[in-house]
Amino acid sequence: MRWRSAPLWSVAPPVREVVSAEQLPSEVLHYSIPALEERGLPSLELGETVLSAKLAVQKGDVLIGRLNPRKARIALVDRHMPGATIASTEFAALRPHSVDTRFLLYVLQSESTRQRLDSLVKSVTRSHQRVDAAEITHLPVPLPRTEEQRRIANFLDDQIGLIDLLISERRRQIGLVKERVRAGLEEVLVSDTADTVPLQKLTDPARPVQYGIVLPGPDFPGGVPIVKGGDVAAHRMSRDELNRTSPEIEAGYPRSRLVGGDILIAIRGSVGELAVVPSELDGANITQDAARIAPFQCDPRWLRWVLATPTVQGAIQRMVTGATVKGINIGDLRRVLIPTPNLARQAVLGLEAERLAAHAAQSLSVLSESISLLDERKRVLITAAVSGDLSPSAVWGRGVA
Known part of the structure; x- marks a missing residue:
C-alpha cells in the first residue's frame, strides 16, 4: 500500500525558541541525551548548573537526536514544568499539529528514517556524527488517513509493548547472571583470604x-x-x-x-x-x-x-x-x-575465577543475542506498519525463544 507523504516540517513544525543559560529559572526539567539514555526520563536540575543555551519545549513536542543518528534517539516530551522545560540543542524539537503523535514517533523510529538520517550526516568523526536540524525537518512522512494512523499506532503499542516485556525479562535474567558471577567471584577470591x-x-x-x-x-x-x-x-x-x-x-x-x-x-x-x-x-x-x-x-x-x-x-x-x-x-x-593470597594460590584461584566468568559469558551471550533479535523484530514491525507493508512475516519475525 502506498500513501501520500509530506515533509516533516509541514505536519510537525520545528521548535525554534532558544533560551540562554542566563534566562533559565531556578529549576528546570532538562531533556538531555545522557538523562534519556540512562533513565529514559528528563532530569530535574538547578538552572544555575546549565551552562549553555537550550530549546524551550512543551508537553507533546517530539525530540529527534541529531548526534550519532544511527542510535535513533527519539523522545516525546511527556513531562512538563511551565516555563522551565528545556531540551539540549543536540535534539531537533518538533511540534506535531496535523499528524497523530504516536504514529509520527513510530515513523521516526523506522529503519527507513534511520537510513535517511544516516545519509545526512555532516561531521564524520567516529564518536560525533551530526545531522543539521534543517535537514531533519525535510524528512518524508507517510500520511495515511488519521483514523488509519491511530489504528497503526494502537497496533504497534500492543505489539511493541509485548516485545518490550520480553526484552525486560531478558535484561532481568542478565542481571541475575551478573549477580551470580559477583557472588561466585567473592566466594572464590575473597572468602578464604x-x-x-x-x-x-x-x-x-x-x-x-x-x-x-x-x-x-x-x-x-x-x-x-x-x-x-x-x-x-x-x-x-x-x-x-x-x-x-x-x-x-x-x-x-x-x-x-x-x-x-x-x-x-x-x-x-x-x-x-x-x-x-x-x-x-x-x-x-x-x-x-x-x-x-x-x-x-x-x-x-x-x-x-x-x-x-x-x-x-x-x-x-x-x-x-x-x-x-x-x-x-x-x-x-x-x-x-x-x-x-600467596602467588601459587593466586594462579589456582585465577583459573577458577576465569572458568566461572567464561561460563557466565556464554549465558550472557545467549541472552544478549535474544535481545538483539527482539530489537530486530521491533524494527521490522515498525517499519512495515508505517510503510503500509505489514505482513504475517513482519508481525512474527524470526524466532527469539
Whole structure:
C-alpha cells in the first residue's frame, strides 16, 4: 500500500525558541541525551548548573537526536514544568499539529528514517556524527488517513509493548547472571583470604597506577589510539573502535602508554569497570577518565578478577567523589586494599575465577543475542506498519525463544 507523504516540517513544525543559560529559572526539567539514555526520563536540575543555551519545549513536542543518528534517539516530551522545560540543542524539537503523535514517533523510529538520517550526516568523526536540524525537518512522512494512523499506532503499542516485556525479562535474567558471577567471584577470591595488600604493591614500580591524557583533542585520523573510560565500560578494545589523538599530544604522556596484558579501570563516570588490554593496543594510550594497572609479581589473571569482586568494588565506590561527574582520585585507587593470597594460590584461584566468568559469558551471550533479535523484530514491525507493508512475516519475525 502506498500513501501520500509530506515533509516533516509541514505536519510537525520545528521548535525554534532558544533560551540562554542566563534566562533559565531556578529549576528546570532538562531533556538531555545522557538523562534519556540512562533513565529514559528528563532530569530535574538547578538552572544555575546549565551552562549553555537550550530549546524551550512543551508537553507533546517530539525530540529527534541529531548526534550519532544511527542510535535513533527519539523522545516525546511527556513531562512538563511551565516555563522551565528545556531540551539540549543536540535534539531537533518538533511540534506535531496535523499528524497523530504516536504514529509520527513510530515513523521516526523506522529503519527507513534511520537510513535517511544516516545519509545526512555532516561531521564524520567516529564518536560525533551530526545531522543539521534543517535537514531533519525535510524528512518524508507517510500520511495515511488519521483514523488509519491511530489504528497503526494502537497496533504497534500492543505489539511493541509485548516485545518490550520480553526484552525486560531478558535484561532481568542478565542481571541475575551478573549477580551470580559477583557472588561466585567473592566466594572464590575473597572468602578464604585474610591478608590484604594495597593495589600499588601489586603493580610495576616502573609503571605505577596511572591516568592518561587530559586533553586528547578531536579524533585524529592516523594518530595514536586512545582508550577512554567509556570504552572500558563498553569493552571497546580494538583499534578500529577507538578514537585517536595526535602523536604530538600523545608524546607528552609516555607514562600512561599501554602494553598488552595491562588492566584498565574506569575512574570517572562508570567507575570500577574493567578491561584487559589486548596485544593489538601495545603503544596506545588512555585518557584521564581511565587508569592503567600493570600487574607485577602477582598472577595477572587473578588480579583482574579480584578487582571485580564486590569487596574490592565496594572499597572503590566508597572513595568516589563528585556530584555531576563522579570519579576516584588516583592516589586513593593506589591505596585500595586487595585480598591477596600467596602467588601459587593466586594462579589456582585465577583459573577458577576465569572458568566461572567464561561460563557466565556464554549465558550472557545467549541472552544478549535474544535481545538483539527482539530489537530486530521491533524494527521490522515498525517499519512495515508505517510503510503500509505489514505482513504475517513482519508481525512474527524470526524466532527469539
